[in-house]
Amino acid sequence: MCGIVGVTGSDNAVKILLDGLQKLEYRGYDSAGIYVNDQSGEDYLVKEKGRIADLKREIGPDVHGSTGIGHTRWATHGVVSVDNAHPQVSKDNRFYLVHNGVIDNFQELKSDYLSDVPFTSQTDTEVVVQLIDKLAVEENLNAHDAFVKALTLLKGSSYGFLLMDREDPDTLYVAKNKSPLLVGVGDGFNVVCSDALAMLRETHDFLELMDGEVVTIKPDSIKIEDKDGNLVERDTFHVDMNADETDKGTYPFYMLKEIDEQPNVMRKLAQVYLSETGEPVISDKLLSSMKQADRIYIVGAGTSYHAGLVGKRLFENLTQTPTEVHISSEFAYEQPILSKKPFFIFLSQSGETADSREVLVNVNAAGYESLTITNVQNSTLSREATYTLLLHAGPEIAVASTKAYTAQIAIEAILAKALGESDNQIVAQRFDIRQQLGLVATGIQAIVDAKSEIEQLAKDDFLNTSNAFYIGRSLDWSVSLEAALKLKEISYVQAEGFASGELKHGTIALIEEGTPVIGIITQAKTAGLTRSNLQETMARGAKIITIVSENLAKNGDNIVLPEVDELMTPLLSVVPTQLLAYYTSLHKGLDVDKPRNLAKSVTVE
Numbered sequence: 288m289c290g291i292v293g294v295t296g297s298d299n300a301v302k303i304l305l306d307g308l309q310k311l312e313y314r315g316y317d318s319a320g321i322y323v324n325d326q327s328g329e330d331y332l333v334k335e336k337g338r339i340a341d342l343k344r345e346i347g348p349d350v351h352g353s354t355g356i357g358h359t360r361w362a363t364h365g366v367v368s369v370d371n372a373h374p375q376v377s378k379d380n381r382f383y384l385v386h387n388g389v390i391d392n393f394q395e396l397k398s399d400y401l402s403d404v405p406f407t408s409q410t411d412t413e414v415v416v417q418l419i420d421k422l423a424v425e426e427n428l429n430a431h432d433a434f435v436k437a438l439t440l441l442k443g444s445s446y447g448f449l450l451m452d453r454e455d456p457d458t459l460y461v462a463k464n465k466s467p468l469l470v471g472v473g474d475g476f477n478v479v480c481s482d483a484l485a486m487l488r489e490t491h492d493f494l495e496l497m498d499g500e501v502v503t504i505k506p507d508s509i510k511i512e513d514k515d516g517n518l519v520e521r522d523t524f525h526v527d528m529n530a531d532e533t534d535k536g537t538y539p540f541y542m543l544k545e546i547d548e549q550p551n552v553m554r555k556l557a558q559v560y561l562s563e564t565g566e567p568v569i570s571d572k573l574l575s576s577m578k579q580a581d582r583i584y585i586v587g588a589g590t591s592y593h594a595g596l597v598g599k600r601l602f603e604n605l606t607q608t609p610t611e612v613h614i615s616s617e618f619a620y621e622q623p624i625l626s627k628k629p630f631f632i633f634l635s636q637s638g639e640t641a642d643s644r645e646v647l648v649n650v651n652a653a654g655y656e657s658l659t660i661t662n663v664q665n666s667t668l669s670r671e672a673t674y675t676l677l678l679h680a681g682p683e684i685a686v687a688s689t690k691a692y693t694a695q696i697a698i699e700a701i702l703a704k705a706l707g708e709s710d711n712q713i714v715a716q717r718f719d720i721r722q723q724l725g726l727v728a729t730g731i732q733a734i735v736d737a738k739s740e741i742e743q744l745a746k747d748d749f750l751n752t753s754n755a756f757y758i759g760r761s762l763d764w765s766v767s768l769e770a771a772l773k774l775k776e777i778s779y780v781q782a783e784g785f786a787s788g789e790l791k792h793g794t795i796a797l798i799e800e801g802t803p804v805i806g807i808i809t810q811a812k813t814a815g816l817t818r819s820n821l822q823e824t825m826a827r828g829a830k831i832i833t834i835v836s837e838n839l840a841k842n843g844d845n846i847v848l849p850e851v852d853e854l855m856t857p858l859l860s861v862v863p864t865q866l867l868a869y870y871t872s873l874h875k876g877l878d879v880d881k882p883r884n885l886a887k888s889v890t891v892e
């Protein structure tokens with residue numbers, strides 16, 4: 288969602304801010320802005336609706352400075368407009384604030400403290416910046432103290448703030464609560480960002496910030512205070528990632544690059560999580576915690592939830608441990624009755640999803656152990672869970688998740704194999720994970736190498752349809768849900784994933800002449816049944832497309848998948864559906880990587 292950047296101590300502030308905002312574009316946004324100050328009385332506030340390219344057009348050659356803040360806004364309070372874009376500014380043009388998150392009591396703050404203040408936006412952020420100003424002026428507080436006092440008045444909020452004071456223009460003030468924000472440490476300059484990716488061209492050394500801390504940053508100093516005002520010492524952590532990894536190279540969109548990267552992600556996971564002899568390398572502590580559990584609860588949102596559905600089958604097959612999968616936003620407020628010894632697995636590409644974090648906070652309060660499987664080192668869900676396994680997928684920039692989904696499933700498979708084997712489960716002992724990951728890697732490669740056939744399918748059957756349905760049974764149904772989500776989120780085709788047995792209980796009424804129905808068929812037990820269900824839709828005018836494992840394929844099938852163990856088929860069957868969504872979006876002329884209304888990292892509930 289919203290992205291925050293800041294810098295102090297560099298004559299290149301405007302460029303650093305704009306480059307940083309560009310790197311944060313993937314998070315999703317609808318307007319953007321910067322404020323820069325040159326320390327000698329000149330300052331500039333520029334905001335624009337639309338893309339960073341639109342903002343750049345508004346920035347004249349005179350705009351310069353050495354300290355500044357920038358923001359990409361994903362509208363929550365108030366429409367998309369220049370007035371509502373950040374930075375928000377106090378009425379006397381003294382304080383400039385960018386903000387990620389939501390202030391729950393902003394209406395009360397407005398009426399209790401600011402009834403005499405003229406507001407120029409509909410945002411909760413403006414309430415906070417006007418409040419800071421009011422406290423500074425009326426209580427004669429400096430920027431730091433006014434900021435701290437304002438923070439104490441915010442209720443039940445998740446936020447990341449970055450503040451500048453025109454009267455102290457080389458200083459950045461930072462605070463966060465349940466929202467990602469990092470300080471990057473430079474030589475003679477310092478930066479602030481919502482995601483290290485935004486500042487990798489400036490530094491690789493970052494300081495993690497904790498909820499409730501207030502940080503004062505100058506070009507050559509960083510002061511961290513805890514919520515009681517005590518100074519905090521903290522070591523930096525090094526982000527070992529090449530800034531070029533975040534470029535899309537010759538690819539037209541990140542999504543295609545990320546789909547193509549999946550074979551290498553599978554190989555990387557085998558390298559990181561398997562020994563030379565092919566045995567899983569998972570810490571004994573994690574395995575012994577999981578072995579004590581009588582039930583596994585997998586929690587996630589969107590695509591991560593879908594990866595959890597596949598995980599259920601892996602854990603139940605290879606470890607015989609009953610496994611439940613839950614949507615985080617539902618679990619958080621309608622918690623199921625838990626077993627006596629639950630173990631929680633959080634799936635989250637970003638590690639920042641507010642819905643999932645809400646569950647983790649409750650899990651921690653109840654004293655249960657948990658594991659986060661995430662792509663982002665040091666992310667909130669990683670820090671707050673008992674254990675972390677990293678996806679090692681490399682940065683995923685496109686809003687539509689692809690390689691993180693397959694990496695999540697691969698790690699679930701490795702973990703289930705390790706757990707089952709440590710419990711002498713014969714199915715797990717026989718499951719050759721190294722061989723399977725190898726087959727998956729070459730299998731995905733074969734599918735992406737034949738992408739032009741899928742592009743043709745997209746052109747023939749998906750550009751003019753308003754509906755499409757994926758159908759399948761068991762694991763194929765789980766993949767159908769993910770396939771449908773991919774198609775709808777980037778191509779805006781109304782797509783659904785159905786359990787194929789359910790069609791005749793209601794949903795078959797939706798089939799019209801020419802409606803594409805894609806059957807996923809990888810499970811021997813149910814292959815015949817799904818084929819019959821496809822025939823039923825065809826008899827009612829549907830345009831049938833099949834995605835089938837080689838051993839179950841028949842003449843006339845559209846996409847034939849190389850053979851892997853039945854448990855691993857989601858890793859292959861999902862790939863054509865990713866490509867189908869990609870090419871449909873591409874040929875409809877849409878912005879594949881940044882679909883409307885969506886954000887990459889969903890940091891509000």
Ligand code: F6R
Pocket residue numbers: 588589590591592634635636637638639640643686687688689772773776887888889
């Ligand atoms: C869809 C997609 C989302 C995310 C969801 C959870 O392509 O990416 O559905 O999966 O917002 O995000 P994470 O995995 O970061 O918790």
